Amino acid sequence: MELAKITMRGQITIPVEIRKKLGVKDGDKVVFLEENGRIIMGNAAMVALREAQAAFVGEAERMGLKTEQDVVDMVKEVRREVWDERHARND
Template sequence: MEFKNYTDNAKVMAKGQITIPKDIREILGLNTGDRVTFIVEGNTVRMVNSNIYAMQLLQMQMSGEAKRTGLINDEKIMNEVKEIRTE
């Protein structure tokens, strides 16, 4: 289940806890024990699956690294792996 725009709500309990609605958990791919990240942008807060967010950050940081290091095809990658294994 994936939606471009979806709205749901939850009640804040005495200790600041909320129950994330089932539809939202499904959309975010959340299971029991998973962590969420809150991203504050002005007066808006986004809640995202922490695992997916961490992977997206890593992908952004690694963008262009293969080209920068010259690892641009399978042959070059395999040669690099072989060289590392012989060290």
């Protein structure tokens, strides 16, 4: 168990071992989440990444992407459409 003291301004220093476990360093942001009456602190970037991953669950299947080559082909198609759109405006 690690302890931290709260200053008069409501600030704390996160102990080194906790920072290592969270994977945070100077300038990183942490997030506080409430789950089942408990407050959980986490690495804000990792929490955002997990939420984004969860939001995309099933999207590849919905779009018919079954292989890595399907993804590569889709990226090429989107790039081609963007290229055509940008150059069509310049004509």
